[in-house]
Each structure stands twice: as structure tokens, then as C-alpha cells.
Amino acid sequence: MKIDYYEKVFLILGVVMLLSGLTAILISVAGAGVMVPEPAGRIAPEEVRTTAPFDQPGVREISAGKYEAVIVAQIWSFSPNEIRVPAGSEVTFRVASTDVIHGFFIENTQVNAMIIPGQITEVTQDFDEPGEYLLICHEYCGIGHHNMWGRVIVE
Numbered sequence: 001m002k003i004d005y006y007e008k009v010f011l012i013l014g015v016v017m018l019l020s021g022l023t024a025i026l027i028s029v030a031g032a033g034v035m036v037p038e039p040a041g042r043i044a045p046e047e048v049r050t051t052a053p054f055d056q057p058g059v060r061e062i063s064a065g066k067y068e069a070v071i072v073a074q075i076w077s078f079s080p081n082e083i084r085v086p087a088g089s090e091v092t093f094r095v096a097s098t099d100v101i102h103g104f105f106i107e108n109t110q111v112n113a114m115i116i117p118g119q120i121t122e123v124t125q126d127f128d129e130p131g132e133y134l135l136i137c138h139e140y141c142g143i144g145h146h147n148m149w150g151r152v153i154v155e
């Protein structure tokens with residue numbers, strides 16, 4: 001008799017948890033507009049080095065206080081691996097890989113992205129505080145993975 005009772009309680013509990021999980025997903029998608037990130041564009045890995053803007057990686061000012069940092073990721077480096085911008089800048093990183101999956105993580109910021117071969121990764125970040133921000137690949141990409149890092153210098 002007792003066993004039947006507990007079985008019923010746990011069945012109901014299971015259904016309630018399942019429904020609350022589904023409700024949470026529904027609210028975040030329909031209410032808060034949470035989406036799976038989409039690639040900013042497509043690019044074949046073997047064409048990255050010859051296709052604009054990745055044929056000329058670097059930092060450019062696109063308008064007052066707004067910068068674009070075009071970065072090529074390859075085993076095992078970022079090119080360029082040093083980004084210099086003045087404090088108060090908004091930087092849009094455009095990153096593409098010429099080979100395998102890499103990560104793109106900048107410490108003490110919201111930047112945490114994947115660089116998937118065939119896709120262009122785009123992420124924008126404000127840099128208000130001067131300093132040096134470590135940029136690392138945080139997706140294991142082979143034997144030299146630990147060497148794949150750079151920095152953003154905010155002056």
C-alpha cells in the first residue's frame with residue numbers, strides 16, 4: 001500500500017519536473033528571445049586566407065570609437081595575436097578558422113565563442129577599462145593548443 005503511494009508521488013514529481021523544464025525552454029525562447037548562435041557568414045576554410053576581409057587580418061576603425069578586429073585562427077595561433085584599441089571602444093571580432101575547431105575566449109569579458117571551420121564567428125564587446133585582456137583558444141585543437149593565445153590591449 002505504501003509503495004503504491006510513493007510510486008505515484010514520484011511519477012507526478014517526474015511529470016512536474018519535465019513540464020517545468022519545457023516551460024522554462026518555452027519562456028526563454030518565446031519570452032526572452034534566447035537563440036542558438038548562428039554563424040555571421042560562411043567561408044570555406046581553404047579560402048579564408050584569400051577572401052576579404054580575412055586576407056588582411058588586423059584592427060580597423062570603422063567609425064568613431066567602433067573597431068573591427070579581423071582574426072584568422074589556425075593551428076596553433078591567432079593572427080594577429082595582439083589587438084590594440086583605446087579605452088571606451090566597441091570592438092567587433094570577426095574570426096574564421098583555416099583548419100579545425102578553435103575557441104575564442106577573452107578573460108574578464110562576455111566573449112566566449114567557437115570558431116567552426118566553414119563559418120564566420122562574430123562577437124562584439126565594449127572595452128571601457130584600460131588593461132591587458134588575455135585571449136585564448138579554449139577548445140582543444142591539437143598538440144600545440146596551449147600556445148594558442150593572444151591579447152587585447154586597451155590603452
Ligand SMILES: [Cu+2]
Pocket residue numbers: 102103137138139140141142145146148
Ligand atoms: Cu586550441
